[in-house]
Amino acid sequence: MRVVHSPLHARHQGGKELHRGELVPCFESPARAELILEAVRRAGFEVSEPRALSAQELLGVHDAGFVDFLRTAHAEWRAAGKEGFMIPSAFPARGLRQDRVPAGLNGRMGFYCFDPGTPIVEGTWDAALAAAGCAVTAAELVAEGAPSAYALCRPPGHHAGHAVYGGYCFLNNAALAAQRLRELGLARVAVLDVDAHHGNGTQEIFWERADVLYVSLHGTPETDYPYFLGWADERGAGAGEGFTRNLPLPRDARWPEYAAALEEALEAVGRFGAGALVVSLGVDTFAGDPISPIALGAEHFPLLGARLASLRLPTVIVQEGGYAVADIGGNVLGVLNGFERGGD
């Protein structure tokens, strides 16, 4: 399968995040993408660059004010003479208003964010837009007839909602791919999210839509990030009622439990009658991942790939998380090889 990747991802680097109460270099590092790229190149996959995306093309998924904020925030921060990391000092959480965007930069930053671990750095916008471009380009390849394509996105996207960023994510690459497939004529698109964390952003974006099914396997929000979405009782609303499906797993779930939930997810996608599939692929389900709630072995990733292929759908695979850097290339390659060998 074709791989779409942009070197612009490297512009998003140097940030720090709060981890166990200390500021540490972000787990979501440029090395992640470099090592995946090296692995897929060595395995003989053809890698191409994405087409350029305009900010306008994001508006099928994202809010215009939010996109503007992401595009200009760092320049505004620098113009105000500020230093350090762009991390909000308050969030519109419980007991606070969510209906008014403060005019100042600090307030706007908190308004559009939900966590203190996703700093915006100078190159964040360039990298995020390029990652969105990878996902959209991969969707276009598949819409044009490729059986599958892999968008090697960085930063990841599934925690980014319609107008909110967090969890290392700024623009929702998988949602943009699904939306692009819809625009190109696919009537029903399924997003299957196998990252170790719930894709709260993707769920939120398609919450009231019946044309995009969202199914996710992830560590339960009872104990795992992002904590405030991803329970089994979330099923969509309005026209989207029944088109969200969450399969939370207990902490440190292993392959047998994971595989059983995966079969449920595949059945849900099958019943939906999707014309295409978008996979939010996080390999932070790996047991060696430093921030992972799920404990798969490297040998399970090819099995996962094969089961995804068993749906026999045109498929866009979008890179999400995975923070066991030394193993990330091999684990992603395991999924892609498993997918290409196919399932039955």
Added chain:
Amino acid sequence: MRVVHSPLHARHQGGKELHRGELVPCFESPARAELILEAVRRAGFEVSEPRALSAQELLGVHDAGFVDFLRTAHAEWRAAGKEGFMIPSAFPARGLRQDRVPAGLNGRMGFYCFDPGTPIVEGTWDAALAAAGCAVTAAELVAEGAPSAYALCRPPGHHAGHAVYGGYCFLNNAALAAQRLRELGLARVAVLDVDAHHGNGTQEIFWERADVLYVSLHGTPETDYPYFLGWADERGAGAGEGFTRNLPLPRDARWPEYAAALEEALEAVGRFGAGALVVSLGVDTFAGDPISPIALGAEHFPLLGARLASLRLPTVIVQEGGYAVADIGGNVLGVLNGFERGGD
């Protein structure tokens, strides 16, 4: 006037907060209370300790699950072998659920919090409960006939809501004082908040109540913390409709603008027909304050005190913010002296 203060405040120390993207020692330091204590002692005020408060006595203002969380969180953190600062990694902000408390400690911490700058340390609960005790004891002195009393509280309280902490605040001392005055027979109690920041917690606690008026002067949320509450259009709801009054001020407002808004606030309290007054006294309105949106001079604090006294109401003054540590004692003393000399 009598001063109520507890040395237990010093157990809350050693935390770090995010400021301009770096972890720095909390601006809300033990030295703040020590320097105020020294100033009031030197000026001849009588200082006494508060009575002990039970967690049960907090429930007129705070949620039981929230109180339990604050009481046990640090022990739980330590028992789990965690280190560093207790700062949440995600908040139930936009696009996320606020109706489900995750079981795990990290999720519960984010659920009950709205900012990453208010770490819970080992002695936080002891200090917060003692501060609440100061406010309640001062309220009891006033209910028993003292014309006024000053609760030298630390940590402060006005950002803490019914079930949410943040902004250096854990328990809402001023709200507990107002509630205690109500319990002791005062039919109508006004809270006048002159801290430089909006008292989002106090407003939220009394939002639907007609028996407690909340009036606040503060830097506009357009540019200042806490950003997501404190606009002029917030007037209360249900039975409390019309019993919240916000007077946001433009950034770096000086005495003339401040004094004009103060007169409006005093008129609102007068019209309400309060039987007692609780003042949330922050001296972070001082121009030299490192995180202040308002620019009063030291000479304005006695004027403020005199205007507060002009209401001629039994008054509980509760310490909130003030981070220009070298000046904090003099500025607080200015208010207290101005109040005692009285206004007309």
